[in-house]
Amino acid sequence: MERTMIAVKSDGVQRGLIGEIIKRFEHKGFKLIGMKLVKPTEDMAKQHYIDLKAKPFYASLCKFTSAGPFVAMCWEGQSIVKVSRDMLGETNPADSKPGTIRGDLCVQVGRNIIHGSDSLETAKKEVSLWFKPEELIDWKSCMESFLYE
Numbered sequence: 001m002e003r004t005m006i007a008v009k010s011d012g013v014q015r016g017l018i019g020e021i022i023k024r025f026e027h028k029g030f031k032l033i034g035m036k037l038v039k040p041t042e043d044m045a046k047q048h049y050i051d052l053k054a055k056p057f058y059a060s061l062c063k064f065t066s067a068g069p070f071v072a073m074c075w076e077g078q079s080i081v082k083v084s085r086d087m088l089g090e091t092n093p094a095d096s097k098p099g100t101i102r103g104d105l106c107v108q109v110g111r112n113i114i115h116g117s118d119s120l121e122t123a124k125k126e127v128s129l130w131f132k133p134e135e136l137i138d139w140k141s142c143m144e145s146f147l148y149e
Contacts, residue, residue, distance in 0.1 A: 002080045003033070004117045005126035010068030012113030013037075017105060018071055021114060024087060024101060025075055029147040034074035034127075034136040042066040047129055048115075051122070057110075064110070072130040078148060081120055088116045 006025065008018050022032070040048070045065035052058050075084065089100025093112055096103035106112045117123035127136075 001076050001078060002120060002123070003074055003076050003127055004080045004084050004123040005115070005130060006073045006075055006084060006117075007115040007130075008071040008073075009065065009113055009115060010070055011111045012105075013069045013071060015105075015113070017113060020105070021101060022073075025073075025084070028077075028083070028087065029143065030075045030077035030080055030084070031139075031141050032073060033076050033138065034072075034131045036072055036130075036135070038070050038072055038130070039068065040066045040070050044129070048126065060110075074127050074131055074136055081117055081123055084116045085118060088114055 006021075008021055012018065012021065025032070042062055045062040046053075048065070049058065049061055052061065055061075077083070087101060089096030089102035089106075091102075091112060092109040093102040093106035094109070096106070098104060101114055102112050117126050
């Protein structure tokens with residue numbers, strides 16, 4: 001099973017979308033193994049988005065990320081990195097299809113409510129940035145045999 005980092009950004013928290021986002025991942029069949037509400041420091045935001053450092057919006061993204069509450073989650077499931085990226089939709093909500101989180105719930109790219117790891121390598125880095133190993137709970141879901149062969 002793969003693991004990925006999904007985060008509800010402060011705009012999603014402020015808009016009361018945490019439950020809706022969790023519901024979509026649970027209904028898909030993914031397993032939540034870690035979650036916490038945090039207020040990231042700007043340094044944490046910079047570490048999280050380090051791969052975007054050369055982009056012109058990097059500073060404002062880090063400032064926005066550290067401006068309010070942020071729900072960090074670690075989810076587990078088969079092909080979860082790819083599937084969760086598809087569930088999120090495009091970074092720019094205007095390019096996202098209906099049925100995706102951003103396609104249904106967002107309007108502007110700078111307020112796209114959610115983050116998801118874009119690769120297995122990035123997921124490992126992001127999960128270890130936001131969670132200590134003891135904060136991730138390894139448990140067996142009774143639904144597993146109904147989801148996977």
